Each structure stands twice: as C-alpha cells, then as structure tokens.
Amino acid sequence: MNFSQLVSLAHQLASHGFLCLRFTCKGLNLAYRLKAYTAVWDYLKLLQRFTVKRVFFGGRSMGCRAAAALARRLSEESEAAVEGVICLSFPLHPPGQTHAHRQRSEDLRALPAHTRVLFVSGTEDDMCDRVHFDTTVKEMKAQVEILWLRGGSHGLKVKGCSEVSVMEEVNLKVISWIRNQAAQAP
Structure with missing residues (x-):
C-alpha cells in the first residue's frame, strides 16, 4: 500500500476528483488477499451511504492479481459492479518461470467482455515475458489497453529517468x- 507508485497514483486520483481507497493485507498469498479485498468490498456495500457500482479495481504486482480475481468474481454477480481493472506490473510469472503464466492469468482471461483492463508494465519486467503476455491479452475477452514503459522493470524503475517523471x-x-472509460459507460 505504501509503495511510492501507489501513493503517487492515489494522490493524483484524489486531486482529479476520484475517490480512491487504498488498503493492504500482510499476507502474500493470493487467496488471503482476495478474502481481505472481498471483506472491504462487502463493508462498503453495508455502509449504504454509497451506491457501489462501476468501480475500478487496481493494484501493483500481486495486488493486480487480487484485483483481477475480485473483479472476475463481482462481475459474475452483477454486470454493473466493475467498470475496469488497473494493473501496475502484473506478475505473469515468477522470474525465470514462464510456465506459470497460464495459472496466473486465469482471472484475466475470465473477465467478461464489458470489463476494461489497463496494464502498465515495463519492457524489462522479469515477471512479465512479452510473448506470453501478448498471448494472454489475445485470449482475454475484456477490452485491454497497455502502457509499456520502455526499459522499465517490475518495480516500474526506468534507468535514466527519475521516479517522479515515470x-x-x-x-x-x-x-x-x-x-x-467513464465517458464511454452506458
């Protein structure tokens, strides 16, 4: 939650009028994170002060996987629940273990066609082989857009560029x- 990229993005979202809720959980286990994210979603719905629909879920690295899994689950419950998913450095596979890409991309491939996904990845990300990533994107039903950071690592660091400029x-x-996406929404 306190990664500088997430703090920077949250501040920018808020300064542009978007409500942004940031939270974290201590475990790296995907099932544990999904359970925590679902609990936050359920809590927001219980407040009854907000109409919670057409939201964007996002995360960085493992948080992307949890966001995609939650978006998939909620989209199965209601088409109006999720507008999109924002993935900063999606971890398609562990470094050097590209065989894991199918299992790690399962939730992405299962997102419905009305869902939109933005990927932000570095061209030098050792957890996102470009060939496997391109194959995954072609297999997705969701509408996909990608921002490739030339020379960027999994941590979104780009040699020769300041973190602020990136x-x-x-x-x-x-x-x-x-x-x-909001302008195109029905």
Missing part, C-alpha cells in the same frame, strides 16, 4: 484512461 507518465495515463 510516475507522472503513469498517473497521466491512468487518469485519462479512467476518464475515457
């Missing part, structure tokens, strides 16, 4: 993408 590019893309 995050300015990422934040601008995410905000414009969300606005574009």
